[in-house]
Amino acid sequence: MTSVKGDIALIGLAVMGQNLILNMNDHGYTVVAYNRTVAKVDQFLANEAKGTKVIGAHSLEEMVKLLKKPRRVMMLVKAGKPVDDFIELLVPLLEKGDVIIDGGNSEYRDTIRRAKDLGAKGLLFVGSGVSGGEDGARYGPSLMPGGSPEAWPHIKDIFQGISAKVEGDPCCDWVGPEGAGHFVKMVHNGIEYGDMQLICEAYHLMKSLLDLSNAEMANVFDEWNKGELESFLIEITRDIMNFKDKDGSHLVEKIRDAAGQKGTGKWTAIAALEYGVPVTLIGEAVFARCLSSLQSERVIASQHIAGPTTTKYTGDKKAFIEDIRKALYASKIVSYAQGFMLMREAAKELGWALNFGAIALMWRGGCIIRSVFLGNIKQAFEKNSNLSNLLLDDFFKTAIQNCQESWRRVVSTAVNLGVPTPAFSTALAFFDGYRTAKLPANLIQAQRDYFGAHTYEMVNNPGTHIHTNWTGHGGNVSSTTYSA
Ligand code: 2AM
Secondary structure, three states: OOOOOEOEEEEOOOHHHHHHHHHHHHOOOOEEEEOOOOHHHHHHHHOOOOOOOOEEOOOHHHHHHOEOOOOEEEEOOOOOHHHHHHHHHHHHHOOOOOEEEEOOOOOHHHHHHHHHHHHHOOOEEEEEEEEOHHHHHHHOOEEEEEEOHHHHHHHHHHHHHHOOEEOOEEOEOOOEOOOHHHHHHHHHHHHHHHHHHHHHHHHHHHHHOOOOOHHHHHHHHHHHOOOOOOEHHHHHHHHHHHOEOOOOOEHHHHOOOOOOOOOHHHHHHHHHHHHOOOOHHHHHHHHHHHHHOOHHHHHHHHHHOOOOOOOOOOOOHHHHHHHHHHHHHHHHHHHHHHHHHHHHHHHHHHOOOOOHHHHHHHHHOOOOOOEOHHHHHHHHHHHOOOOOOHHHOHHHHHHHHHHHHHHHHHHHHHHHHOOOOHHHHHHHHHHHHHOOOOOOHHHHHHHHHHHHOOOEEEOOEEEEEEOOOOOOOOOOOOOOOOOO
16 A cells, blocks of 8 residues: 655646645645646656655546545646546545645636535635746745635645745735635736736836837836835846847847737736726726737838827936836826725625735735735735725825826826827826716716616715606606616
């Protein structure tokens, strides 16, 4: 009989899986490694895992027999059908109380379904966000586990042990039930899309309006990285600006301007529409990628459609760079406020209790959006765990006030000189909408009632729905069935 020694099994020996295994090994855990293509197990043991305590398994049966009970099996395989396929194969091999963890980029509704199905069989299921790329997985990722709460005590030490740490605090905590971990990871990725788009707009403005060289822009990003905007994405942008190709030219300028996407940004935007939350900045960031990918079409359009005649900024460059920094900071605050609004609404609808301060801490280190800024968000929720919106927190209120004039100057200058700034602009439009007591939606209600008898409420009598016969020849019957 095989002797039992594995603390946890990991299925899926692609980059993330291999690095997580090595990270767990470094923290003293014995990991049993398995992969669908079994040859990769021996390759891994002979190369990357050489000299470690990692044990290879050549079948799922062997893998399960090597594990201590309750068994912990983590999958890092392609999202979708492969996850369901592995679950189906694992279920007959496991016992009540064993834990299956899906660390892939699964859609949160799939995770909700799997948690329910496996729960009914007495198995504990965890869907965990894993962020930080290859390096994060190897030396400290941000981990966002959610699912069966009974699973948490069994995985807490391993997960918090291998995660990134900020001032000693692990960037990993229990997120919530069912698909909460994958939902929060999805919003993380959406916010990442937004952060990247904001940085790209700053780059576009500096390059097109101010004619800054790559070296000058690298210096600007380096300066920004010493203040409020200090973050992984600003840091790598500085390094990208400096990076030279073999021929001595800047590589970034030779890259085709057509952005790819794998879908998590799109999922966030879809969730925003489904839950009716105005997460406009992430939406614009996704659409900006879509527009960029119409590269050939844009090249043709650029030869036929003219913009404004003046396309250069003639004022004080240094002052405008500071304006751009402030516009980016204010827009970023709006984007995170929107992301937290989405999590709050989804949590309400799905009946999840989410700890927003803990989420900010999970994102504070290890992941792609890691930044000093997330420390400020954590503090805001620590001060007031019921904070309804980040924009109402004193720290962020003051921060936006300090940026507001610059932000408006940047957006209006970009509009006048013809540089697209969809993320800066939508953030400002949201900000102005959110702080406006009376929006023109009274007219929308009137229009809806005029053509479709959809009824409206009066300002002084909310809750009572009224229909008016606007033309004198329409009926007096209101619509109760039509809702578009
Ligand atoms: P493979 O090495 O056998 O292709 C990332 O692609 C990980 O997901 C790899 O470990 C890969 O296994 C696994 N994977 C991809 N598609 C799969 C499928 N249809 N069934 C099982 N595992 C799959």
